[in-house]
Amino acid sequence: MHSKKLIFWFDELGKEHNDIVGKKCANLGEMARMGLAVPPGFAIPIDMYREFIKETGAEDEMSSYIKEFGEAKGAAIQVFEEMSENLRGMIEGKEMLPPLRECIASYYTELCNKTGTENVAVSVRSAGTESRPGMFETYLNVRGIEGVLEKVKKVWASAFTPRAIAFRVNKGLPILGDELGVAVPKMVNARASGIAFTVNPVDGDSSKITIEANWGLGEGVVCGAESVDLFEVNKNTLEIASKRAGNKRRGVFYKETGADWADIPAKIQRMPCISDKEIIEIARVAKSAEEFLESPQDMEWAIDQDVDFPQNIFWVQTRPAKVASRKVDSPTNHIADLMAKKFRGF
């Protein structure tokens, strides 16, 4: 057995655990601490990955492969694809070490017990110590311990997607530099999901909370490809300032295992996917998170169709909001900007 605790429940974590479990896990812990409803789940620390590659020999294999490969800076994408395939194979091809397997399985079983669901559906998500949006893999709707173990290895291996390798090479970082923790939260059986910005990401207006939403899972909103619902809530009064139902033709939904894009039935395409009281509750929680964290937030939420309001709103991510950088404005531009905003807002 190992002397140090390997796996953590989310509510045992906080931002001080960033380097141990990765940013996403630490963040979920921090969110749970401030009272946000976070889906239950556990965090697999980075050390477990290190142990895995060390004990299975993958580390040595990868190191010598990279050494032999030589200089990759400036190489064509095909080169990174080839490296990716080889390096990922070196991780995915190894059997999970029995002690690690036992450890992960015991937490998964306990999560099944906690949620009262056999083979509870979870997502298996990458958690690096630094945020690299969209670079590593996430697997949705994974059921049963075998699936979880396989996806954990795949997440670890996703540190070597062609994009991730190219990124590190071009930044002069070690190719093996990104080591990933893994977050394993219970899947929210999402009727609708979306994002809440406590500051308008385009123009920096901080008087309203902007909510984007689509039917199904959050992946159907985050990538920004489809027309989604857009709501604005006045931050002071928590009154809905505007509602625009998007023409939501497609969204991401569960399949037997996994999840994928699918067409949304015509009759609900133009229907708002969340109710007014859900809009207001999302805004209320987002506002309190912003106050607690003392900075504007970009937050992901999902509404569980199996749970009653207001317990049905789950939060899966919050991070400091990025506002399109604004030039230092001349007084004229600033006034024109404020006027435009004011007269848009009636």
Added chain:
Amino acid sequence: MKEETKGKVKLWDAVPGYEFDEKIDVPEMHSYFHDGVHSVPRLTPMYGCFYGRLNPVGSQYASETLSIPTCKGWSQKVKDGSTYLAMHIIRDKEEIDKRAVKFKEALVPWIEDFDGLWEGYKNELLGLYDHLKSLDLDKATNIDLIHHLWDMVSTYRRMWEIHFLGMYTSMSAVALLEEQVARFGLTSESPEFQNMFRGFDNKAFQVDKQMSEFAKAAVKSGLSDLFKNNKAEDVLPKLEESDAGRKWKKDFYEFLQVEGWRMVRMMDFNEPYWLEEPSAAISVIQTYVSKGADFDLDEVRAKLIKEREKSINELLQKVPEGEREWFRALVNLGGKAGSYSEEHDLYCELYCHAVIRRGFLGIGRRLVQAGTLDRPDDTLFLNPDEIEQVMLAPEFHKLQYIANRRRADWERLRFKETPPVYTDRAGGMDEAVGKDLLPSGDVIIIKLVVGEMPKVKEELKADIYGVCGAPGVAEGKARVIFTYDQLDEVLPGEILVCPGTNPAWTPIFGVVKGVVADRGGTLSHTAIVGREYQVPTIVNCFVGTEKIKTGMRIRVDATQGAIYILDKS
């Protein structure tokens, strides 16, 4: 001919295409709001045609040019000389956002150089007026006159286009400032806020000042009895009887050559302009001589400038340092709004209407010569189409039966009340304002024409509630009057109760203790002049002239927007 036609020929619409039809117009737009600021008393048919048709075009032109995000101006209809307007509200968020981007760009030059742009437009207007004035109406051919009619229409249209460009930009600045100062605890009704817009010099105040100086000069030259004891029209001949009188008259006529293109009544063509009938200007001098010659505009102005600077400095102290620069720029721009709101009247409505009145009287003289009309000003009871039909061969036509009947209707209805709104909203005025007015974000209509709605403050137990136009408290006898020609009834120290005011009323602000107006917003003439003259002023109380009778003692707590009737005898 008159007798033959009467009753046999259909009398077509006075304002073709713009007659209000409740059954058709209300379902289309939901709510039509009465423009009580501009159509009380009711308009003549010719003015109804010009105003009903081209004032909305001006609002739409400016809304499109500036790309106002939430509104495409308004539609206007005329009902028996009263005008009603309905806002073109944009409700699609994507369209609003798109327009907002262009709006921002369009505002930039105005924020940077409001005065420069206004100067250019002012000169454009003066050029158009000079062109109209250059036609010798009595020597003109009928062809010249019909072209003149079209030139008048086009000048009038351009006047409204320019008018609204300046209005939207300057008043948007005030509305923004109003929003921005909220975080420092101020509102549009706060004295500290209103102080920031007082004491700006502009052409309107310069002319007022010149008029009061003529009054002072008359008193100094020993003419005050002559002005006090004679009717306005008798003053001028009597001035011929003395050297001092002749000298004064000569100076005054010189002044009128320059400043006399000014209507007495702002929003119609039916009353003379100063240069046409100098006695109209004389009555203003009389008001100053008999009641307000000691009113020192300069002294008041100097005090207002001090207060303005103090209020601005106090506000800027509260503004975080990093924001002070743009805040100061915004305050400066906001200051233009009050000033522009007064000055544009002179170059837009008052001047333009005088020049057009001149034209209609000229056309009228020709039609009287041809036997088509009985009086030159009968033209004001026709519409442009009717004049067009007869202008090139007037001797074949008789239009008396139309003009006389419309004149009789107009005289009968002139001062009749009319509903403040026609709406199909179940909640009446409140719901109409909430759904069909406020979402327009139209600063002109909200802050000037329809005005802010009064708040009933139960705890004050007031008899009437209105909106603070100029802060302060006054107590005294009420004087209820409806038109400026009753201004001579007002005694010093009384409280003026009226439907609303326009530049013709300005001198009375130096005489009264307080002002109560039925209609108007915080940027209406009444409120602006109330502030300039430091007279406690309440606007938009709706029922002042109805509930208050002349002679009643009333207390006006303008700061609170509360009016108390002290003795209800």
